[in-house]
Amino acid sequence: MTISEQELISLVVGWVKTNHRGKGNGAVEIREDTDLIASGLLDSFALIDLILYLETRTFCEIDLTDVDPREFCVVKDLCKIALKNHKNHQADGEFNAQPNRGNVLAASPEV
């Protein structure tokens, strides 16, 4: 199974709309070039929840060891990193079961 960058962006946007930490009553404005931290939509802990959620949806781990944090705060950049890991795993034949992420918060409406 492959997932496109656009599908991934839609997943991120959907997740943020449900779980954002922003203030106010207005509708959440989020685009692919939105910086999730600078905009105040997510705090750093919520960003982790989002990354773990993406791991469950792409079925592979996102390796942030050498990534500058500036690079995974913007929606499309985060999706590119996730997609890169996703493709690498597929190429390596490591398409395994869902990573063990027992406490992903509010990953889906029924949680």
Next chain:
Amino acid sequence: MAKDTQYRSLIQGFLESAQRFPARPALVVNDQSFTYEELRGRAARIAAAILLQEEQPFPLAAVLAQRSIAAYSGILGILSAGKGYVPLNPKFPVERTRRMLQLSGCKVLIVGSEALDHLPALLSDVDQTLTVILPDGDDSGALAADFPRHRFVVSHQMQARGDSSPLPEVRPGATAYLLFTSGSTGIPKGVPISQANVRSYVQYTCDRYQVHERDRFSQMFDLTFDLSVHDMFVCWERGACLYSVPERSVMAPAKFIRDHQLTMWFSVPSVPAALTKMRLLQPGSFPSLRYSLFCGEPLTALHAGLWQEAAANSVLENLYGPTETTIAISQYRWDRQRSPEECLNGIVPIGSVFEGQQARVVDADGRAVACGEAGELCLSGTQVSSGYLNNPEKTREQFVQLPGTGTTTWYRTGDLVKQDASGCLLYLGRIDHQVKIHGNRVELQEIEAALRQVSSAQQAIAIAWPVNNGSADGIVAFLSGLQRVDEQSVLEGCRTLLPSYMVPKRICLIDDWPLNANGKIDRKKLQEMLQGRQV
């Protein structure tokens, strides 16, 4: 001269370091470095601007800013002016900030450029007339036109005080800073910490960790969190450099620690937990650290062990202390061999209180329990605050005298602990409805009050969920008396009243509340329902 006027105030440590090490870096924030002399100069200009407002003496001034040069120089400027500081958080809803500002009675407000967006809403609703100091601002024309009852001071109107100007007299009992904690009535509680309280902490901690001018401190905490006081003033007391960690690096600080070769780490245990989830806590990751300190919520043996391997050259300590007892008041030093066996339920002990402070574990009548028995932890000593701001009733409840201890005032922490034969304190949990979320102290009743306000629910119950090793990741709310609920609308309403960490992640409707043997709503049962996904 009265003896107490010779007291060494909190700001003096910074000023002495600025004299000894004027050219050394004092602060790195947003990729910019400031020497002690530069930071002192900025603080002096803010202090002069504050003192010019002093037609009548006032004890406190507020700073609305977030880990920026304006924030740090604002705090130093307020203290240099002989006042106590009240940190306000631009991440909080304006309504909450307005309430804190009014409760504090501050008439001077320093605002960083990062908080300017919040200013119009705040200024239009606040009761008192304010002098707003904008250290980053060049022009206040639009604000002055829109809010004529407030005064504005921008950077070019701020004059430096002469270096020879004497420091205003500051007494040991004067408030050094005023913080607000979550209040069970729905109104945040003000906790004033005196100069003597915080001086006691800074002196003890600097000596314990042998802090020196070559140290490099992390600064992770929001300034509304009292652990930030440790970062700033333990660091500046000895001429070290403070590294403000950008929000985006908080969950992935490994690169930041390496890039800046930090030597002193201080964070909530949620950080190693997050790093572990992301597989970023690897052995040998942080060789530059010589101390790793954790505080604010239970530290698990698992994360202590993993961090110790990652920061193998550092001494790791678990600190404990409510805001009312000034930053931290007890410590436990992790030992690779011995400590895993000393943990209780996988939680690292909170250890023993600092020299000069006292702990007592008591039963419901305030009498000391036997060694090994569970009881409420009560604390006294030079670090313990004298009570809550303008709240004598709550002060009487929490600051008490205990049988057999004379006139000593003890702070009842609400924390359930037991003491082992060696005197080591072990944390068991809370005796009330207070929870910690990523280290932030939260009264569930405050969330429930907000939920009732923004929905037409007859009853609202907030449950910390999920809870892992004594620390909560978030809140789930239960509402009754409604046929249906617009979840997003309720959550949006909560966001206007509560800081983000207090906003529920989810709303559940319930018709019949589970009740315990006393006829009260059974919160444990609600947790079990969440566990079993029955809602």
